[in-house]
Amino acid sequence: MTQMFRAVLYTQWKWSRLIVVLGTIAAFAIPLLSLQGAARADRGALQAQDLLRSVQSWGSLYPLLATALGLLMAITAWAPDHRGRHIHALTLPLPRWQYVLLRFGAGFVLLAAPIAAVSLGALLASLTATIPPGLQTYPIALAVRFALAVFVAYAVFFAVSAGTARTAGIILGVIATIILVQVVAGIANIDLNIFGAAQTVLAIGPGPLAVFTGRWMLVDV
Amino acid sequence: MTDAIHIERLHYRVGKAFEIKNLDLRVPTGSIYGFLGPNGSGKTTTIRLILGLLRPLSGRITVLGDPMPEQHARILGRVGYVPEQPHLDATLTVRELIDFQAAFYPSWDRAQAEDLVDRFELDGDQLFGRLSKGQKAKLMILLALAQRGDLLVLDEPTDGLDPVVRRDILSALVTYVSERGATIFISSHLVHELERVCDWVAVMDDGRLITASPMEKLKHGTKRLVLSGVPREIGDPPFRMLSRESSNGAGESWVVGGWEPGMTAYIESLGASVRDVIDLDLEDGFVELLRSFRGRTPHP
Numbered sequence: 001m002t003q004m005f006r007a008v009l010y011t012q013w014k015w016s017r018l019i020v021v022l023g024t025i026a027a028f029a030i031p032l033l034s035l036q037g038a039a040r041a042d043r044g045a046l047q048a049q050d051l052l053r054s055v056q057s058w059g060s061l062y063p064l065l066a067t068a069l070g071l072l073m074a075i076t077a078w079a080p081d082h083r084g085r086h087i088h089a090l091t092l093p094l095p096r097w098q099y100v101l102l103r104f105g106a107g108f109v110l111l112a113a114p115i116a117a118v119s120l121g122a123l124l125a126s127l128t129a130t131i132p133p134g135l136q137t138y139p140i141a142l143a144v145r146f147a148l149a150v151f152v153a154y155a156v157f158f159a160v161s162a163g164t165a166r167t168a169g170i171i172l173g174v175i176a177t178i179i180l181v182q183v184v185a186g187i188a189n190i191d192l193n194i195f196g197a198a199q200t201v202l203a204i205g206p207g208p209l210a211v212f213t214g215r216w217m218l219v220d221v
Numbered sequence: 222m223t224d225a226i227h228i229e230r231l232h233y234r235v236g237k238a239f240e241i242k243n244l245d246l247r248v249p250t251g252s253i254y255g256f257l258g259p260n261g262s263g264k265t266t267t268i269r270l271i272l273g274l275l276r277p278l279s280g281r282i283t284v285l286g287d288p289m290p291e292q293h294a295r296i297l298g299r300v301g302y303v304p305e306q307p308h309l310d311a312t313l314t315v316r317e318l319i320d321f322q323a324a325f326y327p328s329w330d331r332a333q334a335e336d337l338v339d340r341f342e343l344d345g346d347q348l349f350g351r352l353s354k355g356q357k358a359k360l361m362i363l364l365a366l367a368q369r370g371d372l373l374v375l376d377e378p379t380d381g382l383d384p385v386v387r388r389d390i391l392s393a394l395v396t397y398v399s400e401r402g403a404t405i406f407i408s409s410h411l412v413h414e415l416e417r418v419c420d421w422v423a424v425m426d427d428g429r430l431i432t433a434s435p436m437e438k439l440k441h442g443t444k445r446l447v448l449s450g451v452p453r454e455i456g457d458p459p460f461r462m463l464s465r466e467s468s469n470g471a472g473e474s475w476v477v478g479g480w481e482p483g484m485t486a487y488i489e490s491l492g493a494s495v496r497d498v499i500d501l502d503l504e505d506g507f508v509e510l511l512r513s514f515r516g517r518t519p520h521p
Contacts, residue, residue, distance in 0.1 A: 007324035011313065080310040087308040090274050092325050093298035 004094065005102055012106040016076040020110050023069045027114035030065065031121035031142070031218050034058030035129040048132040051219060059216035062118070062146050067212070069114055070153025073107045078161045104158055111150050119143035122218055135219050142218050149211045156208075223286050225250045225372050225404035226271055231280035233270055241266060241428040244280070248406055248421070253398055255415035255436070256408040257507060258425035264408040265305055267425070268376050271406070272302060285371055298326065301365030305376040307357045311350025315343050315360055319367075326368045334367035341389065355386035362390050366397050373397070375407040379414060391418055412504040416440070422503070424510055431514045432478070436503075443506035444480040447497035448473045448488060459487055463513040472496065476509040 013020070034055050081089050089099055122139035131137060160171065178194050185192035202209045226248035234240040241263050248254045258264045269275045271282060273290035282289040284296045309318055315338070323329040338345060341359040343352075352360065358378060365373055373394070379387040395418055398405055409415050415422060416436070423433035432439065443463070449472045461478035468474040485495050501509070 003324040007321045010317070011310070011321060014317070015312065080312070084308040084310065087274065087304050088310075091272055091297055091300075091302045093294050093296075094325065095294045 001098075005105065008102040009106040009109060011080075012077060012103070012110060015080065016073055016107070016110060019069065019072045019076065020113050023065065023072075023111075023114040024117040026061075026065055027117035027146070028121040030058060030061050031118060031125040031139070034218055035125040048135055051132060051135065052217070052221075055217055055219045056215055059218070062142070062216040063149055063212040065114070066146055066149035067153045069111060069150055070155075071157045073111055073154055074157035074161045077103050077107045077158060100162065104155075107154060107158065108151065111154060115143065115147045115150060118146045125218065129219075131219060135221060137219050139218065142216065145211060145216065152208060152211055223250065224248055224283070225252075225285060226254075226406060227281075227283040228267075228271070229281045231267075231270065231282065232278045233266065233275065233280075234278060235266070239263070239266075239428060241270075244428075244430055246423060246430060246433060248404060250404055251398075251402050252421045253394070253405045253407065253419045255419035255422040256406060256425065257410065257412060257415060257422060258408070259410055259511065262426045263428040264425055265376055266428075268374055268406075268408060272297070272300065272374060298328075299371045301368045301370040301373045303358075303361045303365050303373070303375045303378045305380065307349070307361065309349050309357075309361070309364075312348060314346050314348055315352070316345035318349060318360065318364065319345075322364045322368070328369040330367050330369050333369075334363060337363040337366060337393065340393070355382050358382055358386065358390060362393060366393060369401070371401075371403050373403060373405045373407075375405065377409055378407065379411065380409070387414065394418065412507050416503040424507060426511055426514055429514075431510050439478075439506060440503055441500070442479045442481070443501045443509065444477055445497075445499040445501055445505075446475045446477060446480075446488070446495060447499070448475060448493050449496055451488075451493040452491055455491055459484055463509040476501065476506075476513075478506070478510070 035051075090096070092099060119139065122137075122142050126137035126139045129137075160168070163171075178198075182192065182194050185194075201207055203213050204210055224247045226246065228244055228246040231244040231246075232240070232242055239261075244267065246267075256264055256267070266275065270277055271284060271289065273293035273296070276290060285299050287296050289296055313321065319334055319338070323331065323334070337343075337359075341356070341363060343356060343360060343363070347356075349357065349360065362375075362378060365375070375394075379390055382390070391414070394405055394407075397403060407415065407419070419436050421434070422436050422439055424431040434442075442460075447468070451473045458477075460480050463476040463478055466474050480498075488495050
């Protein structure tokens with residue numbers, strides 16, 4: 001099994017190395033850039049409010065980066081199999097769930113690099129910045145949250161891209177039906193808010209997508 | 222000895238247009254089994270069912286003694302497969318594809334893989350997507366052979382290749398069988414090609430098996446008989462009548478299957494005489510079989 005995983009990991013690296021490298025650089029840079037004004041010798045430390053505003057605006061990049069990495073890694077994990085109509089994968093001598101697990105695991109191992117980069121960048125930024133009194137840095141919490149967001153994004157997109165065109169069609173069909181029902185309900189003056197309900201279920205804690213919402217703060221009170 | 226492949230009453234349907242109905246097939250262990258049929262006859266579908274890539278509606282498939290698809294992982298560890306279309310990732314090199322495949326097969330023969338890379342003159346650093354059609358076919362054969370499987374399933378492996386590459390591939394296959402005692406199940410519509418290497422042959426058309434027999438029996442049992450004085454009604458002959466045509470007014474020309482020399486007595490008992498018995502090669506026999514089958518089967 002180790003040999004198989006190594007082989008799958010190698011192919012996954014070959015297909016996604018550009019994404020991993022660029023994602024890792026971005027993940028390392030964002031925490032550093034978010035505190036760039038916090039300890040400039042020529043200007044002195046930023047005031048607490050300015051710093052929080054700056055950190056918050058940079059913070060919106062973490063969920064975006066996590067989503068982009070999850071999406072791109074999931075696409076690259078399945079694209080070659082889709083091109084070969086899955087024949088190679090399906091004729092390998094292992095149960096299909098194991099192959100899926102190997103592919104999923106390989107992608108997630110590679111995503112460990114940007115996660116580690118966020119941890120390192122956040123730690124480095126915390127150590128080198130002059131933080132105004134009353135504020136704290138949360139590098140580990142930020143890194144854990146980023147890891148969770150990457151995992152959720154990757155898992156969701158991995159499941160979607162594993163499917164056939166028919167599966168994608170069914171998903172799009174469900175979304176289109178929801179939109180249609182919402183529009184019709186609006187025209188008919190029926191008090192129905194499917195999007196609001198979906199948002200509550202998915203994006204508000206403990207919804208599966210709640211990790212993407214809220215403030216991503218390396219520095220906070 | 223169990224059969225390498227045993228199919229019983231297999232039924233599979235793709236939409237309304239095509240179905241495989243009540244397919245029975247036995248592939249003896251150690252044989253090179255040719256699976257003949259025109260394009261669209263159901264060869265690739267049958268192969269995909271054998272490999273568990275498709276699930277039958279009913280019927281039973283046993284491969285190397287294990288039921289498919291229930292034991293597909295176990296079976297596929299002992300089966301090398303070369304599909305009709307190149308299925309490997311175009312962005313990996315020859316070497317990377319060999320290493321990838323090796324990781325999944327405990328019986329992988331590294332020495333043989335190296336030997337075949339040299340013999341097939343493949344460049345290990347070349348991307349699969351940049352290989353010529355012949356080189357791609359050679360690499361896929363290499364991957365199937367180096368697995369050291371007990372069964373090779375090859376779906377039109379030499380289709381569209383030049384004669385030199387075809388000969389290289391067929392020679393590698395024959396060598397493999399003689400060394401390993403493995404079974405090869407090879408589909409093709411290139412009749413001459415199979416005639417050279419196969420010891421068993423089955424013919425399929427329109428999702429149904431027309432015939433399955435040892436190659437020698439099919440080749441030597443299929444004859445064109447030139448007859449004279451044949452009555453209109455001939456009853457139930459001891460051979461298989463594939464076609465019956467009148468020739469030059471007085472005589473008739475029959476193409477028959479399962480012919481044996483002693484059967485001239487039957488012809489003579491009808492009051493007819495055999496003027497000539499002509500051997501048909503496999504291609505002629507194949508064409509006559511198809512013509513006879515299609516003549517008997519109503520087509521939409």
